[in-house]
Amino acid sequence: MKTQSSFAKSVDSGKLYLVPTPIGNLDDMTFRAIKILKAVDLIAAEDTRHTQQLLNHFEIENKKISFHEHNTQERIPLLVEKLKNGENIAQVSDAGMPSISDPGKELVKACIDSDIPVVPLPGANAGLTALVASGLAPQPFYFYGFLNRKKSEQVDELKDLNRLKSTFIIYESPYRLKKTLANMCEVLGESRKAVVCRELTKKFEEFNRGTLSELLKWSTENTPRGEFLIIVEGNPNDVEENNQDDFLKSMSTTEQVDYFISNGTKTNDAIKKVAKLHGVKKQEIYNIYHQI
Template identity: 50%
Template sequence: MNPVPKGRLYLVATPIGNLEDMTFRAVRVLREVDVIAAEDTRHTGKLLQHFGITTPQISYHQHNQRQRQGELLTRLQRGEQIALVCDAGMPGISDPGTALVQACLAVQIPVTPIPGANAAVTALCAGGLATDRFLFLGFLPPKSPARQQVLRSVATTPATLIFYEAPHRLAASLGDMGQVLGPERPCVVARELTKIHEEFWRGTLGQAHSHFHAQPPKGEITVLVAGATPQPGLAVEAVLPEIQRLLASGLGCREIAQELARTTGLPRRTLYQLALAAQAPGS
């Protein structure tokens, strides 16, 4: 009796805007697999129709991933070939695809990526900020306190920071970024990448907050923020305004000392004493 051949999961990138960014390989794989697991079958259906692909679809998204994952694994173990796609870009980035990949690897089902467009890397390449080191953080939390907590955790990171953001939250997020990271930090707001109304807005976080508060944006948005610049040997007097700013943002003295010690080169004990003094009543 011949053993049942193992199935394979294909991670197929789809266009982030311009349909011409679809690769020949992606079209071929979507035609050849047994089924396509799609984040939104109606959205993907339009893409498939455009390329004349008639492969059946099954929904796989954040609201049904638990029950659907078992079904997909069973089909893969029966030897079926399945393609996973999201609404735009590479599946597994800011969507539930990672959980399915991990489940497949746990039972030794091979996973093959079919690369293509990705909004984060596309924005980074043309944004004009440093590309040698970058940190992708996906979508920030919707509420300001949690958002600021995430931003504080990367405030001293020297790499370019990359975020996705919804248009209705952009101004608020830029405001928090300016408060935590500093309003003079350079940034790029990339909107509607590869589409007709593609736009790259460049300036500082303070300027970006004012601009997008006055002119609410539309479309898909990627935000790039320049990494922190270490300042070794900074004079003690020069760090006082930063201590006061961090105190005002809600950070404790120990957290401030630890954070500034990394970026200024000043002793943590000295910074802690300065923070305590700045926190004292009447200071």
């Protein structure tokens, strides 16, 4: 077990700040985020050119370094070394929260392993922004992110998601929106309620609410443009216990616990269910889940 006191004065290293950026509307930048970006020694940006536009708008002149999915392994040792030497670094993605469908988790893990404080800032997140305005049940919810591009693999993913009773969140490209909605109709059923959200916080923000068949028709009759999310209601029908067991056995122990939690089960109860599934004591699953 490790305990992080984010603002303890006795820490010798620098801090990694995870700074969310606006998902479209620059007015959503927080005072604290601006303050941190002006104060750190270095800004690790997914796309330095894109981030420079944000920095120019808020008159921030700090140094930048690129940190994206293609140079993660190269950059992490360099950034960790700088942090160990006492430098403070802010990590930003192009829009929204670092690590959410963006680079970041590997750097966070490396810092935790090196006892470097990781300090998250609250801010813009497209998934939650869309969820609370969707009109569908906001809790429990399951964030999935991007589905696989290949149809057969996407269909398999949707079959797994079809077992959820919780509302779930999908990110999608305008170029694949129609095909994804068609696959959803096929797997989840045409009458399943969903919301297609477009250009959140921007001038052309739009919410299209209806059944999957209605949304598919809309995507066929229009030319989708912009950044999209699909919020889908959970499956109201009970999953047969045998099928559920087969589904769960394809997951790791931790994923099994998370599955039950995503369906509204409390953590301790979820651990009990997984322990029963494996025929072991609850404490054994508890230790695995909490990495004790």
